[in-house]
Amino acid sequence: MFTMLVIATNNRNKLREFQEILKGLDIEIVSLDQFGPLPLAIEDGVTFEENAYKKALHTAKILGLPALADDSGLVVDALSGRPGVYSARFAGEKASDDENCQKLLDELVGVKNRSAYFQCVLSLAVPSGPALTYVGRCDGTIIDVKRGENGFGYDPIFLFEEFGKTFAELTMDEKSRVSHRGKALAEVKNELKSIKKWVENRLNEERPAKPDHSLFANKDWSDEL
Numbered sequence: 001m002f003t004m005l006v007i008a009t010n011n012r013n014k015l016r017e018f019q020e021i022l023k024g025l026d027i028e029i030v031s032l033d034q035f036g037p038l039p040l041a042i043e044d045g046v047t048f049e050e051n052a053y054k055k056a057l058h059t060a061k062i063l064g065l066p067a068l069a070d071d072s073g074l075v076v077d078a079l080s081g082r083p084g085v086y087s088a089r090f091a092g093e094k095a096s097d098d099e100n101c102q103k104l105l106d107e108l109v110g111v112k113n114r115s116a117y118f119q120c121v122l123s124l125a126v127p128s129g130p131a132l133t134y135v136g137r138c139d140g141t142i143i144d145v146k147r148g149e150n151g152f153g154y155d156p157i158f159l160f161e162e163f164g165k166t167f168a169e170l171t172m173d174e175k176s177r178v179s180h181r182g183k184a185l186a187e188v189k190n191e192l193k194s195i196k197k198w199v200e201n202r203l204n205e206e207r208p209a210k211p212d213h214s215l216f217a218n219k220d221w222s223d224e225l
């Protein structure tokens, strides 16, 4: 039975957005936190699709439960699509949101074309491998000076023209209704009945004997979290 869905993210902001959108559904939504430290998935894909699938499958295999993961980022037209899949580490491996925003602003000094979009790919994988994929996109403009206190990442410099506000000036509810993640999740929500059936069929077809715990063997993961 498909009664529990693991959200494969350690990002609390994202988790809250997922929970907000999926609340009221007939499935228990659990987070990675509830399982203690887990080895991290290696996000070395070159597309959002690849990375989302890697994260979802990694979690599903370890926990023996269906898992939903996202990969998202900002695609800037004038930068030929950068930072794209490298959005989280645009200014360096451990860069902060502020540093990433600043690097983007620096690269766009004097650039007229400020159009950009956020893209989100969701992958819902079962432990045996198959997955469903959902995509959402939100178009906007990169402004010069940060505005707003909400959200995370590039939100303060991403202007959503329709509202005349940056993502950081929207409430979570407003952002969820129009964001890339919100749109991808809305599709999941719309198709929940068929998704549930699909997941149940996959779980019945190939029930793993037990979760794959081999990755835990003799390894302390605490410094990687």
Ligand code: IMP
Binding pocket: 011, 070, 071, 072, 073, 074, 087, 088, 089, 100, 118, 151, 152, 153, 154, 155, 167, 179, 181
């Ligand atoms: P991910 O966690 O691998 O999907 O990394 C995505 C990165 O893209 C984040 O660290 C942010 O920098 C950026 N990003 C993704 N979604 C959003 C959003 O909704 N607002 C602002 N930045 C975002």
